[in-house]
Amino acid sequence: MEWLIGLVVLCFAGVAVSRFVQGWRGIGDGVFPGEAYGEVKVATQEVVDEPGIVDLRELDSVRMRVKGTAAYVPDRQRRQVGGSAYTLVREPNNAHDPNAVAVLGREGRKVGYVSAARAAILAPLLDQLGADGYRVAGADATEYSVKLWVDIPKVDAMRTFVKSMIG
Template sequence: MGVIEWFKRHFKGQLPLPVVRVERGRSDPRPATPPRPTPKRDRQPVHPAAGFTVSFSRVRAFPDLLTRRMKIVGIGNYLTFEQREDPCPRFVVLVAEPDNPVDPNAVTVGSMEGVKIGYIAAGTAKAYHEVVAAAGAVKVPCSQEGSKWWIEVPRLPALRKAVGV
């Protein structure tokens, strides 16, 4: 006895049953699956690094201050996969970017030659923006784990005191 016959026998028309028709032998009417996205290593950056530069006039370094480790975010938008796998520069600069249309508190991470690499995370950048803007540009060490790049940024209270903000 099928499910429908069981319902008919036990409920005798008390419950409305939907009419279900199963047609066998037909091809699946669903559309074909969409194409899979390309792996990250095959994607090109949205913005080629050659067109984006970081300008700064003076660079200040604070090697004697305690630091905290931060990940550079957004490097996939400025560097190709091969560039991210290459060794990162020994030092990078942090530059405040008040004209950024997305985040006026953005802090850009750039190479010493002025090529934009990425940003520090937005939540952290909100706290660091004022101090980095007052300092001009802050030189910080850079390290790498695979394709992730990390920077050692001076802790905020000590950096505020050193800059005088």
């Protein structure tokens, strides 16, 4: 029995070391402790005001991982399409989720989605605003990780903003 416990401990240690070496960032989707393994290098990206795009970057937000990036962007291209600004676009006709909120990177390329749980809360608020897209901040892939991160407005901040915009 002791050998079994030793084997389990050894396996967990191996997984932890492997994830650290590969640039593991932490547990959970809302966590981005960039300073934990060195300086985070966020790509700069000039954003021009566009008609139909509402800027949400000043709202209190939480950083979350962009979901489903593997289906839209190969790992080697993440730094080319990510950045420090993203556009959220509602997809009410999405076959998998009527609350879907797509995340667009540089040049309007789809890089993934907001998590289904967050989209369920965010979608009705975005629908009330009725814009073509919503500019938010985020973080690019780093030398330690190919994950893309997007800053999603907190619910209270978003509700207050919607109220101020539509009365």
